[in-house]
Amino acid sequence: MTEPSRRDVLKWSAAGGIALSLSRLPVAMAAAFDDTQTLPGRARPNPAAAGHGRIDAVAKVTGAKLYVSDFRAADMEGWPATTAHALLVRAADATHVLTGIDLGALDGDLKPTVVVTGQDLAQAGLKGPPFYAGDLLCPVGTTPLYLGQPAALLLFERFDAFDRARVLLREKSPLVFGAETGALARPNYAAMRFTRVAGPTPDAPDVYSPLMEGWISPGVFEAGGRPVWQPLPIAEGGQYKKGATYGEAIRAGIAAADPAALVLDRSFRTQSIDPMFLEPECGLAWYDPKARALRLALGVQSPLEAAEALGDMFGAAKEGVRPKSIDTRFAHLGGGFGGRDHTPFPLYVALAAIFLPNRPIRLAHDRFQQFQGGIKRHAFDIRSKVAFERATGRIRAFAADHVLDGGGLANYSASVAVVSATSAIGAYDVPKVDVTTVAEHTRGVTAGSMRGYGVVQTTVALETLMDEAAAALGIDPVTLRRRNLLKTGGRSMAGNPWTVSVRTPELLDKMEAHALWRGRAAAKAAAPAGTLVGTGLALCVKDYGTGADCALGRVELEPDGRVRIVCDAVEMGNGIGTAMANRVAQYLGRVADEVSVARIDAFGALGLVTSGDPYTITQAAQDKAAKNPRWVPAISSATSASIGAHVGTQAAGEAARILLRFGLWPAALAMWGIRKNDPRRFLWEEAYWQDGMLIMSGLPPLAQPDLAAKAHAMGALTGTMAHAFSRWAWAQAAFPLDGFNWAADLDALAVRRGKGPFKVLDRSFVAFPPASYNRIGTAFVSGCGTLVRVEIDRASGAVRVARGYSVLECGHALAPEVVRGQAHGGFAMGLGQALLENLPPFEDGPGNGRWNLGDYVVARGSDLPVHALEVEILPPVAPNEPPKGMAEVVMIPVVPAILNAIADATGKRFSALPVTPDDVRRVL
Amino acid sequence: MTPLLRMALLALAAALLLPAQGRAASPPGGTLAAPEAFAGIADPEARSAAYFSELSKVLTSPRCTNCHPATDRPRQGDAARLHQPPVFRGPDGQGLASLRCSMCHRESGFKPAGMPGHPHWQLAPASMAWEGKTVREICLQIKDPARNGGRSVDDLIAHIGDDTLVGWAWAPGGDRTPAPGTQEEAKALVKAWAQTGAACPN
Amino acid sequence: MPAISLTINGRAHGPIEVRADLSMNDFLREVLGLTGTKFGCGAAQCLSCAVIVDAGDGTSATMPTCVIAATDFDGKAIRTVEGHAKDGALTPLQQSFISHFAFQCGYCTPGFLNEGQVLLERLEKAPIPRAELERTVTEALDGHLCRCSGYVKYHEAVRDVILADPGRFLT
Structure with a gap:
């Protein structure tokens, strides 16, 4: 057994050569989907602005499409309009050998278009990533490794066929079992x-x-x-x-x-115990074989992990079933409680799409299946x-x-x-x-x-x-x-x-x-x-x-003072969007007008790279890797382990602080007419916000929108994009900003001036928490x-x-x-x-x-x-x-x-x- | 179409693989003896009581006791666990204002969701609670007009033998084990019991 | 196939052919694309799928949609979460849910909103004494499951709409 690490999380390597869309693909595909996940949205009231409600509240009391289970192909911009449906058949027996799959109950119209079995996956070279080691589908001739193990994926082109088939198969499983083998023995997971x-x-x-x-x-x-x-x-x-x-x-x-x-x-x-989040797991995917592009919409607590797991699954697949690119969108969750952190469910969504190419397809658990297959x-x-x-x-x-x-x-x-x-x-x-x-x-x-x-x-x-x-x-x-x-x-x-x-x-x-x-x-x-x-x-x-947590945050200020935040954290009810908006408001004088969550695709400008496992990396390896200013120990974490407030908001919070210091503060100095040698130039931390005004004693209050307009006009910072990493202490780095070597609890930073693009800054110094902190409980x-x-x-x-x-x-x-x-x-x-x-x-x-x-x-x-x-x-x-x-x-x-x-x-x-x-x- | 994409297959011949079938068909809920089976009991009162004892296999089945509960809350399933969501008798036996029986239990039920139904789906009145009672207690209760909705013993023949809500117990659908025998067989037993003086077992 | 006609949020739909074994939940979500009504358990145990059915006599009640055939709704008038706000103006109950931070993930919200609204309308017709308020709210909402909130803020949100207008809801 190797030295155990606190969270044994697999890192994806680029072995598969598949492009994961960590930066936006050139096509504006599914931009409409992103809009649904950006709340409250321009035209909607924002209860969070005055602290009178959550930032996602209006969407949630009006039944807006928000959760992944709300979306069908017709809701996805650029996708074919009709939705096919997949049914995952799971084994209710783990002590007898699976001898066959009898779909005799599904005759005529009820026949699935495609039946995917364990043998098909083996032939196609499709394998679950190491974190989910074990057959994705139990092959015929084998005893299922565990109760609830999937054994077949049935793909239906029409909802009606799917709907009737699922009722029939719920009543009588199509899985046929033979001789008793007893449960399969496997090594224990850890001691x-x-x-x-x-x-x-x-x-x-x-x-x-x-x-x-x-x-x-x-x-x-x-x-x-x-x-x-x-x-x-x-x-x-x-x-x-x-x-x-x-x-x-x-x-x-x-x-x-x-x-x-x-x-x-x-x-x-x-x-x-079952986490019993109220929205059963669900996903939507479409494989376009011409472009060899796999597109998905998922609802998980660990977006980057899900994207990497998909890349890993297809990494060694045969040509015909191996996408060139995987573009994954992530939705708000109808609850999580940990049960959607590192779930294998997205793998089956992707398999459904790959085996029924050209057809957007939906895989959704019902509650029986969620009990049968969900993490406990x-x-x-x-x-x-x-x-x-x-x-x-x-x-x-x-x-x-x-x-x-x-x-x-x-x-x-x-x-x-x-x-x-x-x-x-x-x-x-x-x-x-x-x-x-x-x-x-x-x-x-x-x-x-x-x-x-x-x-x-x-x-x-x-x-x-x-x-x-x-x-x-x-x-x-x-x-x-x-x-x-x-x-x-x-x-x-x-x-x-x-x-x-x-x-x-x-x-x-x-x-x-x-x-x-x-x-x-x-x-x-x-x-x-x-x-x-x-x-x-x-x-x-x-x-x-967890001892290796990170956050991505991007804060943008518009000329009229509006604030927009994009982050990688997932909203599962925990209020991360509202917490994020409130933390940023401390610096920018205004509760965000829009927060876009679960976005791992919006940080391409940082150009982040990673290597090694942050939980087991040696000090020498970390020191060597850290020489690359784009290297970070990990890029994006699951929204879990209660890290939302502490970690999840850190990147956006620190980004906002820098935006205040190098965006709104210079604008304020200019508006107050404070000159270069005036010592008040450095008193930015003494200024504070009150009712949308920046207050500094002895100086006239300045309205936030006026400051934002001035920052835009004078070419000061108007946007910051940051990455933060914690191993029981924040990584700290310094960045060249307006002649300063500015230190922050961040390890990567890109900035925008006026309406310009984000440009990454090379850190002049970085201190990652020592590798020995991995021994901390x-x-x-x-x-x-x-x-x-x-x-x-x-x-x-x-x-x-x-x-x-x-x-x-x-x-x-x-x-x-x-x-x-x-x-x-x-x-x-x-x-x-x-x-x-x-x-x-x-x-x-x-x-x-x-x-x-x-x-x-x-x-x-x-x-x-x-x-x-x-x-x-x-x-x-x-x-x-x-x-x-x-x-x-x-x-x-x-x-x-x-x-x-x-x-x-x-x-x-x-x-x-x-x-x-x-x-x-x-x-x- | 690649070799991986293929039309649905019938994996293997069902006949080879399905578990052994064709055992002598006995109803999943068990059988009910016909009145004739008790002809050997000479004492009419003992015979009458024996009819009721046989009938009690039905009355004590969860199909019956679940909605003849000891409390104001019905039970569900063969395990007779408390009904979820928590519904209660209410003033008319059809639930409280916010959770009426008919919210879910519609006229004919909805088979795809395993939801049973009937136009008069409701709880038996509290006076007719059977849950937890002995067969004798149920017997005394069932023929007591003060506790059986003012029915005569003959009325009981129709209630048990012909009422379609009662009849649901023999065709409950889903995972539920039906009541033993058939409604006709139960009717025959009630009739025989009534005609022999409606004696109760000790 | 049978065809059904019904009114949803004041708008007439149909006649639309539906299978006799199609659930109302799938009719709303798959056929009409009205996904504000949720699917939670498929067994009428969580009621996240409940909609309001307006009876001809002016009374209303919620009904789950996951265990009931679409055909059962033929001729009925229903309201769903999408229909509460009028021209962007939220109802007092929607506003109360928001200002109380009643929900978290929000997946059960449509069911609670519908149930709470039915309760308000019922009390308007049949007010209750103040002393029965908490018990009445608990009883009314008890069919609905929520895994995030512990129910406290939902109950307070419904109660406070009633307390804000006691002349209307209380005797």
Whole structure:
């Protein structure tokens, strides 16, 4: 096993020689589509302008075509007008050999025009990219690798035939199975060990940590694939033996009978979850064989990855099925939650188009298929062993073992395993930690990225355990947590400190002071007959960012003052467009009139190139590559990992700051008549915007449109285009601007003057964060605490969450109402994971193709304390504190808080999710 | 057209590959014995009770109990899970103002979506709840005019034997297991039970 | 094939031939290109596909479109998300959704908008006491699934339209 990286993301190489449209193709194809994704659009009102709504709000309340599922061929400029339809047939069996595809039910008009099978792909030289390693279509003669694996793609020219065929095939699968083979065995996806031994005092260096010694994997596996965690002499990777020796010593210490210590040894099981974004996956594509041009419209969280994956799939394909160019457009998403980050779905959209050339074709999951084929949250088995000092309540040592069900394809399993390990001790400071984690291949539906991955599972186990320990130690739950908090400057389990504000003490204070908490005993005493009342809380810190995140942003100012932003970030409901507009408005005095999202094609002027893997690159390789002023460690990231506010807005924000300094500020100087030697020339940071006027004390206020007109007229900057990269710190570079060597938290910049074209600037200096930062678990965390009151009906066991309070911190909240909404939505999703949602593994689970929302119950309004849910956002620690990611952390503590409240009400701890009424009734 | 692009093929002969068929056809919901099968029970009351016990295979099937629920919320499917979306009885047994049964359950249903329908799709009144009850309890309840909508025992023959909404239970479509036997067979049992004094099993 | 005629957002459509087994959802989205009405589950469990049906007696109700034949809508008058705003002027409920930041991804918005609008029109005819307001809003919207918002702002947005004009909606 190679050295694991945090997010094992494949980089596309140009081996295929296929042009991906990272810059606009000469044809103005599908410009109309781009207009639909640029909001609010010129003619529409902009609720964001005065902070009274989202920038995409009008489109969303009027039913405008916005999501990829809204588009048909006729909506795409320059495409043939009629739409063909594709049907992906997935296997509901992964233990028998696929012997054939019987389409006898589809006779006459219902016959598909083309049937694509695994054999066809093999013949054509079409292969899934390494990230999705495994047959794209299960070949006849093979046992499907996993439940829900696609086995055939049926292409229909007419909607009616497709529509009737899909009903028939839903009733009876055309896949024919033969002999029982059992499930196919495949190696596990990852096995890692994270061990830290702190020095004797908080100031002393660590004795051992992942940061010092690197991340380690065992080198020896049993025949069945289980890792051998003991430090055998032949461990691979050299370092394993050393780390494992420390780890085993920690475990021995916990196991040693010591009356001064409370030792808890607990198991916890979390279930598989569907992200259940409301818009099932969908895509539209057209292959023009004359031009050998493949054009697609997709809805994914990871646009560049999707484009690269397509390039990779066709890279070694035979001439007749290999496009010369691939032009992909990306739409707003009807939800994502991680499940559309690195999804293989776009590959099938492209295959449909290639095998039915000349015909635009649409592939759309229905909900059964989305359950059957969509990415899931990993189910976890967690075993935790913790030793608390009885006298103080301090955690002496912590050991845990995580086993993750990764399902049929590798996807993000390695990353989820890592994140689960590095988050295993939550908000706390533990001097001795040893966590093993193994992500298993199974025949289940593929598990991958989903909101809060790795952390939600471990936090539930940890935060319920903290409550149990508090009771056993006779210490108040808040006090026990407070005594163990990791303080500013303290080291996380990877051995590095968090580099952002640490506000967990305030979160605990807020919860402790809250009426729900203070009134918990009274509420319990006042419970009506037949009802049990309980109160619980939990604390969570969640990493945001992945350790190699980047953003593309382009900001343009028109002569009338209008502001237009183009970015690569995807709008999936997270409010990125609104946050972007608000961040840019700080510098340009005006909320953007238009934001165009999910655009990886609008940054050609930067001429970016990349090489290597940003997660594993060596310092020498990075230093060498950085000599090329166009080189960056990565070009575009997925919109995920809660990076929207922090990373997603960074490029546009910094671009806007430069536009202020070298565009509007020189215009202001000219309008004020401030001359060359006047020291006020350099006081640009003291100017501020108020109601569209640039204010500088002692000088007349200037209207933003007048400044914009002046900037255009005098040839100052009127547009900036930037790239930013973060590896737990921003890459910094300096650019030649108006005689300055101007430094910014950017690594590439192009500028425009007047109406001219964008011209790239060679950076005079660049400092990328060192490659060694790749050993950091996380340096960026935000925190959230949740407090809930539950009422349990004794007779039925039904748990009702009657009240809730979430307190969170996210630095500068760019769009506070969006933040609040995320917290509400996180609460609902957390409640669902705690009480409602459950996908059983394997044959009874979603891979059987029979799951829909009647069986998979997500929270409705009546399940939530809609009118008794309070959200508090801590103000930033300083006016200039940057935004911190918060969309994941807000769902996580909800789950353990509910379990702690149930324990408070019933006196019984549950150790598996979800907790159903039957479970509760059984213990009452 | 390249070799890769081809008309749909019937992969392999279906006859070779389909799972063994042609087992003696028994209804997927199970069978109902005819009244004659109970002729051997000499005691008329015991025989009457036996008719009802046989009939109770129908009455306790999820096809019936799902809409004769113990609460105001119907259940769905063979697993009898709570109905989604959450619909409730409402004042007329046809749902609350915002979620009426007829919003989805139209006159004839919509087969492509597996949606059942009937012109009078509704919940049985609360007094007729069967969910969770013993066969004897259901029996006492079903012949009690105070709890059966004022029906005489003879009226029950028509309700169970001829009512087309009840009849849906034997042809529910989709993944649903039909009620045992046929409506005619059920009718014969109700009739036999009524004619023998409508005794209830112990 | 049967032919259907219906009124959508005040405009007459048809007669148009449709298959008896074509869903209303596909009729709107595939035949007419009216994609504001969404497809979420195909089983009437999320109601993102719900439209307003205006009965001849002046009452209105929502109906899902994914589980109902297009032919079932023959002769009916319906309203969809595309039809709420008139000449670009948003309705009070649309404005309230916007100013409350009610939705996030927006995919469930057409269903919530239609349901909320039906509720407003119902309360206008049959006002309720203030004390029943929250329960009534929750009950009315409960068929609709939203994965982003936790429902809080949707409920507040509908409630606040009612509270802004109590004489109209409340007793």
